[in-house]
Amino acid sequence: MELELTLIGYEVIRDAEGELPVLLPFSEMGGVLAVHTAAHHLQAEMGGRGILLGNVPGVAPPTVLILGAGTAGTTAARQAVATGAHVIVVDSELTKLRELNREVAGHVVTDLSRLVRLERYVAIADVVIGAVLVPGSRCPTLITEEMVKTMKPGSVIIDLSIDQGGCMETSRPTTLDNPTFVVHNVIHFCVPNMTANIPRTASRALANASLPYIQALADQGLDQALRDDPGLAAGVYLYRGKMINARLGETLRVAVSSLDELLSKGE
Numbered sequence: 001m002e003l004e005l006t007l008i009g010y011e012v013i014r015d016a017e018g019e020l021p022v023l024l025p026f027s028e029m030g031g032v033l034a035v036h037t038a039a040h041h042l043q044a045e046m047g048g049r050g051i052l053l054g055n056v057p058g059v060a061p062p063t064v065l066i067l068g069a070g071t072a073g074t075t076a077a078r079q080a081v082a083t084g085a086h087v088i089v090v091d092s093e094l095t096k097l098r099e100l101n102r103e104v105a106g107h108v109v110t111d112l113s114r115l116v117r118l119e120r121y122v123a124i125a126d127v128v129i130g131a132v133l134v135p136g137s138r139c140p141t142l143i144t145e146e147m148v149k150t151m152k153p154g155s156v157i158i159d160l161s162i163d164q165g166g167c168m169e170t171s172r173p174t175t176l177d178n179p180t181f182v183v184h185n186v187i188h189f190c191v192p193n194m195t196a197n198i199p200r201t202a203s204r205a206l207a208n209a210s211l212p213y214i215q216a217l218a219d220q221g222l223d224q225a226l227r228d229d230p231g232l233a234a235g236v237y238l239y240r241g242k243m244i245n246a247r248l249g250e251t252l253r254v255a256v257s258s259l260d261e262l263l264s265k266g267e
Helices: 024-041 071-083 094-103 115-124 145-149 160-164 199-220 222-228 246-252 259-265
Strands: 063-067 086-091 108-112 127-130 156-159 180-183 186-189 236-239
Touching: 024 071, 024 127, 024 156, 024 160, 024 186, 024 199, 063 071, 063 115, 071 086, 071 094, 071 127, 086 094, 086 115, 094 108, 108 115, 115 145, 127 160, 156 160, 199 222, 222 259, 236 259
Parallel strands: 063 086, 063 127, 086 108, 127 156, 156 186
Antiparallel strands: 180 186
16 A cells, blocks of 8 residues: 555456456365365375275265365365265355256255254264355354364365465464374364466466466456456555455445445546
8 A cells, every 4th residue: 555556456357247257266176276285185094084985885975074065165166076975065045055956966065054054964984175255255163173182193284375364263274394283183284375286287276367467457458457357446455546345445444435436437
């Protein structure tokens, strides 16, 4: 703000349908990585339960609980189903659950996110994947420490929501150099932006998704690009040093300005 910068957040740019086009590929990659990572840490050498994240004849499949039926959660559900796991997905929005059910009908258990349900599901889960997103704001805490205590020793938590503060009470940010920690005998993997571990794929996906916006800014200039594309304008956090994003302004207790008014004044 002191430097009067304009800051546009990749993760809150929207398209004509109201989706998050730059965040989308990262959510998809994160959902796939979450299942791969969980499978790795379930192995005995990693301190896990010593079970295969898959379906072996004569052996009951592991249970994967996914919090959130958005892009990351849906992708994780598809990936977990492909391994043969027993998959449960919970979300607070029935519409999202209905869409997921249409896509993988008969392969995934869907339920609304209620406390009593979460307590039961967490206790039987071998893997819990947090994929809750509130764009531009902190995500809610859905899994309490008391719930974590009921999980089986060697179970795995993958908190994809750690970028927005985490949806597990026991989560804290880690790094790729030291990605896990153990709380109540449960392995926690809480690496913000875990797609940094696949940089070649991630950088190409980012370039594909962001290039149209970068080109528009270069060709039209900042103000005209924001006027022409409401979705790009939705990604503005700061405009020439003035706070635009209401959620961030509320969090930081900074006065929020109207981007439309500032653009109309030519500031």
